[in-house]
Amino acid sequence: xxxxxxxxxxxxxxxxxxxxxxxxxxxxxxxxxxxxxxxxxxxxxxxxxxxxxxxxxxxxxxxxxxxxxxxxxxxxxxxxxxxxxxxxxxxxxxxxxxxxxxxxxxxxxxxxxxxxxxxxxxxxxxxxxxxxxxxxxxxxxxxxxxxxxxxxxxxxxxxxxxxxxxxxxxxxxxxxxxxxxxxxxxxxxxxxxxxxxxxxxxxxxxxxxxxxxxxxxxxxxxxxxxxxxxxxxxxxxxxxxxxxxxxxxxxxxxxxxxxxxxxxxxxxxxxxxxxxxxxxxxxxxxxxxxxxxxxxxxxxxxxxxxxxx
Amino acid sequence: xxxxxxxxxxxxxxxxxxxxxxxxxxxxxxxxxxxxxxxxxxxxxxxxxxxxxxxxxxxxxxxxxxxxxxxxxxxxxxxxxxxxxxxxxxxxxxxxxxxxxxxxxxxxxxxxxxxxxxxxxxxxxxxxxxxxxxxxxxxxxxxxxxxxxxxxxxxxxxxxxxxxxxxxxxxxxxxxxxxxxxxxxxxxxxxxxxxxxxxxxxxxxxxxxxxxxxxxxxxxxxxxxxxxxxxxxxxxxxxxxxxxxxxxxxxxxxxxxxxxxxxxxxxxxxxxxxxxxxxxxxxxxxxxxxxxxxxxxxxxxxxxxxxxxxxxxxxxxxxxxxxxxxxxxxxxxxxxxxxxxxxxxxxxxxxxxxxxxxxxxxxxxxxxxxxxxxxxxxxxxxxxxxxxxxxxxxxxxxxxxxxxxxxxxxxxxxxxxxxxxxxxxxxxxxxxxxxxxxxxxxxxxx
Numbered sequence: 001x002x003x004x005x006x007x008x009x010x011x012x013x014x015x016x017x018x019x020x021x022x023x024x025x026x027x028x029x030x031x032x033x034x035x036x037x038x039x040x041x042x043x044x045x046x047x048x049x050x051x052x053x054x055x056x057x058x059x060x061x062x063x064x065x066x067x068x069x070x071x072x073x074x075x076x077x078x079x080x081x082x083x084x085x086x087x088x089x090x091x092x093x094x095x096x097x098x099x100x101x102x103x104x105x106x107x108x109x110x111x112x113x114x115x116x117x118x119x120x121x122x123x124x125x126x127x128x129x130x131x132x133x134x135x136x137x138x139x140x141x142x143x144x145x146x147x148x149x150x151x152x153x154x155x156x157x158x159x160x161x162x163x164x165x166x167x168x169x170x171x172x173x174x175x176x177x178x179x180x181x182x183x184x185x186x187x188x189x190x191x192x193x194x195x196x197x198x199x200x201x202x203x204x205x206x207x208x209x210x211x212x213x214x215x216x217x218x219x220x221x222x223x224x225x226x227x228x229x230x231x232x233x234x235x236x237x238x239x240x241x242x243x244x245x246x247x248x249x250x251x252x253x254x255x256x257x258x259x260x261x262x263x264x265x266x267x268x269x270x271x272x273x274x275x276x277x278x279x280x281x282x283x284x285x286x287x288x289x290x291x292x293x294x295x296x297x298x299x300x301x302x303x304x305x306x307x308x309x
Numbered sequence: 310x311x312x313x314x315x316x317x318x319x320x321x322x323x324x325x326x327x328x329x330x331x332x333x334x335x336x337x338x339x340x341x342x343x344x345x346x347x348x349x350x351x352x353x354x355x356x357x358x359x360x361x362x363x364x365x366x367x368x369x370x371x372x373x374x375x376x377x378x379x380x381x382x383x384x385x386x387x388x389x390x391x392x393x394x395x396x397x398x399x400x401x402x403x404x405x406x407x408x409x410x411x412x413x414x415x416x417x418x419x420x421x422x423x424x425x426x427x428x429x430x431x432x433x434x435x436x437x438x439x440x441x442x443x444x445x446x447x448x449x450x451x452x453x454x455x456x457x458x459x460x461x462x463x464x465x466x467x468x469x470x471x472x473x474x475x476x477x478x479x480x481x482x483x484x485x486x487x488x489x490x491x492x493x494x495x496x497x498x499x500x501x502x503x504x505x506x507x508x509x510x511x512x513x514x515x516x517x518x519x520x521x522x523x524x525x526x527x528x529x530x531x532x533x534x535x536x537x538x539x540x541x542x543x544x545x546x547x548x549x550x551x552x553x554x555x556x557x558x559x560x561x562x563x564x565x566x567x568x569x570x571x572x573x574x575x576x577x578x579x580x581x582x583x584x585x586x587x588x589x590x591x592x593x594x595x596x597x598x599x600x601x602x603x604x605x606x607x608x609x610x611x612x613x614x615x616x617x618x619x620x621x622x623x624x625x626x627x628x629x630x631x632x633x634x635x636x637x638x639x640x641x642x643x644x645x646x647x648x649x650x651x652x653x654x655x656x657x658x659x660x661x662x663x664x665x666x667x668x669x670x671x672x673x674x675x676x677x678x679x680x681x682x683x684x685x686x687x688x689x690x691x692x693x694x695x696x697x698x699x700x701x702x703x704x705x706x707x708x709x710x711x712x713x714x715x716x717x718x719x720x721x722x723x724x725x726x727x728x729x730x731x732x733x734x735x736x737x738x739x740x741x742x743x744x745x746x747x748x749x750x751x752x753x754x755x
Contacts, residue, residue: 015750053525070529078526084518088323097319101312101527145523 002065004029004153004184010049010059012042019045020056021208027153027186027201032179034195034202034216035188036295038303042208043188044081047155050186051078064152074103079146081157081188085138087131091122094130095145102149109148116144120170135162143171147178154178154185160194172198192295202295206303220292223301227291228272231261234283242282246270263291312528316536317543320511324544333503334548338555346563358383359433361423362405364391367413374444381436384409393424409441416449487671490698493617494667494691497625501690502660504545504629505636506653508537512640512736521736530733534641535725538633545629620697623714628690631721632660638728642735642748659687667691674699686720689713727752 005027012020020042027033037043048054050061052070061068063075085094092113099109117123120140130138139162147154154175160168175185175198187199195202196216203213212219227250232239239262240249247270250263264275272290279285293301324330359382363370372386385405396408407425415421421441429437450461512534515521524533639652666688670679674696682688683696693713696702702710730752 048522051526053522073527076526078523080519080522080526082519083523084515084520086319086323086520087518088326097315098523098527100315101524142523 002029003027003062004064005050005186006062007046007050008060008062010046010056010061012045012049012054012056018208020049022059023205023208023210024059025203025210025213027184029184030179030182031200032175032185032187032198034199035186035205036190036192036195036202036299037205041205043205044157046205047078047080047157047186047188050155051076074149075152077102077146077149077151077154079142079154079156079159081161083142085130085142088129090127090129091133091141092126094141095148098145099148102151104149112148112150116148120144136164136167139163140167147174152183154183155188156185157188158190159187160189160191168194192299196295204299204302212298212302216295217292219298220295223293223298224290225293226265227263228266228275229261229263229289229291230275230279230285231255231259231287232279232283232285233259236260238282239279242278243275244278246278247275259286310532313532313536313539316524316528316533317540320537320540321543323511324507324541325547330544330548334551335555337548338552338559341552341556342559342563345560349563359406359429359437360385360404361407361409361437362387362391362396362402363409363411364389365411366390367411369411369413369415369448370444371448374440379436379440381433382440384440396424397426407437409437411441415445416452419445487674487695487699490617490695491667491671491691493621493698494694495664497621497628497690497694498660498664500545500549500625501629501632502657504541505632505656507544508541508633509636509640509643509652511537511541512637512732513643516641516643516736525736530641530736531729533736534634534637534729534732538630538637542626542629542633549625617694617697620710621694624690624693624717627714627717627721628686631686631717631724634721634724634728638731638735641728641732663688663691667695670695671699674701683709684713684716686717686724689717 003026007023007025010020010023011018023042023046035043035046045054049056050068052068052073063072066072089097095113095117096109099112100106104112117126120143122137122140122144125133125137125141130141133141143159146156156175159171159175163171172194175187179185179198187195189195199216201213201215202219204211214222230239235258236252239260243249243264246267248265248267250265252263253261255261266272266275272288276285276288358380361382361384363374363384363386365372365386366389368388370386374384391402391408391410393408396402396405402408406427407423407429410422410424412422423434423437446461446465447458450456450458454461456464515524521533528536636656639656643652666682666685669676670682670692673679679692683692685692693710697710731748734750735747
C-alpha cells in the first residue's frame with residue numbers, strides 16, 4: 001500500500017531537552033492512524049514537525065512520496081490540541097479567513113462553507129461572534145475550519161476533547177466517511193476506545209521514542225493472554241464442572257439470574273475447540289470469543305513498566 | 310506574500326472594527342484641536358479683558374491714559390490714595406482687576422505700581438505698561454520740553470540691534486521651525502508607540518488564545534509577522550489620514566470663524582516688525598511682538614506641509630517597520646500576555662530617548678552627538694524631521710537625508726530578520742518567564 005506520510009529518523013531537542021529521538025513511522029493512504037502516547041511523550045512535537053511548524057534537528061518527512069515542502073501544507077488539515085479562534089470575529093468570517101489561508105479561492109471558500117456549515121448544522125451561527133459560542137460549539141467550528149479545504153491528509157490532535165457524546169459520535173462518523181472517501185487521517189488522542197473503534201493502525205510514542213507501531217488488531221494480539229470468553233445460559237456449577245482440570249476460570253460477569261459471561265484460560269494443550277466441546281450439552285452457549293486486550297490495556301502495558309523503571 | 314496579505318487584511322479589519330480604534334481616530338484629533346484652541350485662545354490674542362482703576366491723587370494723568378480706545382483694557386480714575394489692602398478687600402473695588410498707582414514721584418523716579426488680583430498675562434502687562442508709559446511721555450514732554458510730542462518721539466529712538474546668522478540671515482531655521490519638525494517627529498513616535506503596542510498585544514493574544522498554531526500550519530512565522538506589521542501599519546495610516554483630515558479641517562474652521570482677527574497678527578512677521586521699529590517706540594515694538602501669536606504663525610505659516618509631509622511619510626513607514634518588527638519580536642517572546650509588562654518600560658525608554666534625541670538636535674543642531682543621532686535608526690525619524698524643519702538639508706547636505714533614509718531602511722530589514730528569528734523560535738513557547746538567556750538562544754538558533 002502507498003504511504004501518504006513517511007517520517008524517517010526524526011530527532012528534535014529544545015534547549016538540550018530531547019523531544020523526539022530517532023522517530024520513524026508510516027501512515028498509509030486511506031487509513032486512520034492513531035498517534036498514541038502519554039502526556040509529554042513528543043506527539044505534539046512530531047505533529048508540528050510534520051506541519052513544518054518546527055524544524056527537526058535531523059530526519060526527513062515525505063508526503064505522498066515527495067519530500068515534504070511548504071507547498072504540501074495546503075493538502076493538510078491540522079487541528080491542534082491547543083486550538084483557538086479570534087474571539088471577536090464572526091464564525092463565517094473566521095471560516096473564510098482560514099479557508100483562504102489554506103489556499104481556497106474567494107469563490108470556492110463560500111461554496112465549501114455552505115456545504116460544511118449545512119452538513120454540521122451550524123448555518124445559524126454564521127453571524128455569531130466566536131465569543132458568543134460555547135466551548136463545544138467553538139470546537140465544532142474549529143473542526144469545520146480544519147476540513148473546509150477538503151485536504152488529502154488530516155492531522156487531528158485530541159479532536160474529541162470538549163465534545164459531548166453526541167458530537168463525539170458525529171465526528172467519528174465523519175472521520176469514517178472521510179476514510180471511505182479516500183482521505184488519510186492521523187489522530188492523536190488519549191481516548192483509547194475511539195482508537196479501537198476507528199483506527200486501522202497506530203504508533204505509540206513514549207519518552208520521545210516510538211515504542212510500537214502496527215495494526216490495531218496486531219498490537220492487541222501481541223499482548224493477548226490466552227483468555228477466552230463464553231456467554232451462556234444455565235447453571236454456573238454445570239459450567240465449572242464441565243471445565244474439570246483442562247481449563248481455569250479467570251473471572252466472570254453475571255448478566256441475569258441464569259446468564260453469565262465467563263472468561264477462561266486454557267491449561268496444557270487445550271484449545272478453544274476443546275473448550276467448546278466440553279461445554280456443549282452442559283450449558284446453552286450464546287456466544288464465545290477470544291478475549292483481546294483493549295487498547296487501554298495495550299497502552300498501559302507498553303508504557304507502565306517504563307514509568308516504573 | 311499572498312498569505313501575508315491575508316493576515317494583513319484580517320488584522321486591518323480587526324483594528325478598523327474595534328471600538329477603541331474608532332474612538333481614538335475621532336477623539337485623538339479632537340483633543341489636539343481642543344489643545345490648539347486653548348493655545349490660540351489663551352496663548353495669543355486673548356479675549357481677556359481688564360478693568361483697571363488708576364489712582365492718581367496728584368492728577369498727573371489728567372484722567373486720561375489713551376488716545377484711542379483699547380478693547381482689552383478699560384480704565385477708571387480715582388482722585389485719592391488707595392491702599393493696597395483697601396483695594397483688595399473693599400466691596401466697591403471688586404469690579405476692578407487691577408490698581409495702577411500713579412504716585413507723585415513717578416515723573417522723577419519713573420516707578421509705577423500695578424496691584425493685580427490675578428496674575429496678568431505678559432501681553433496684558435505689556436499693554437498696561439505701554440499705555441501708562443505713553444501717557445507719561447505726553448505729560449513729561451509737555452512739562453519738561455518745548456518739543457512737540459511727534460518730534461520727541463522721533464528723537465526718542467531705541468537702538469535696535471539685530472543678531473543675524475551669516476548662513477541664515479533670514480532666520481529660516483529658527484527654533485520655531487525646529488519645533489515644527491519636532492512635532493512631526495513626535496507624531497511619528499506617538500503612532501509608532503501606539504501601533505507597536507498594538508502589534509505586541511496582537512501577537513501575544515494570538516499566543517495566549519492558541520490560534521497561532523492553526524495559523525502556523527498554513528503560513529510561516531515570517532509571513533505571519535510581516536502580515537501583522539503591514540495590517541496594523543495600514544490601520545495606522547488610515548488613522549493618520551483621519552487625523553490629518555480632522556485636524557486640517559478643524560484648523561481651517563478655526564482660522565475662518567473662531568479667530569478671524571487673529572490672522573492679521575499672524576500674518577505679521579518678526580522681520581517686518583523689526584523694520585517697522587523705526588517708526589515706533591521700543592515699547593510699541595515689544596507690544597506688537599507680543600500681540601503677534603507665535604503659535605498661530607507656527608501652525609499657519611511656518612509648516613512647509615508638502616515637503617515635510619513627503620519625508621514624514623517615508624520616515625514614518627521605515628521607522629514603523631523598524632520598531633514594528635521589534636515590538637512583534639517582543640510579543641512573540643512573551644510567555645503570557647502579562648509577561649510583556651516588563652518589556653514595555655524599556656521600549657518606552659527607547660522611544661523617549663528618540664524624542665529626547667530630537668529635542669537635543671533642536672538645541673544643538675551642529676554638535677557631534679547630533680550627527681550620530683541623525684544616522685541612528687532609533688532616533689533618525691525624529692531627528693531628520695527636526696533638521697528638515699530647520700532647513701538643514703541645503704545644497705551640499707541633501708544627500709544626508711537620503712543616506713539616513715537608506716540606513717533606516719537597511720536597519721528595518723536587519724531588524725525584521727532578527728525579529729523573525731525571535732518570532733519563529735519564541736512564538737510556540739508558552740507559559741514561560743522570558744529571560745535574556747532564552748532570547749540569546751533563540752537569536753542563535755537559525
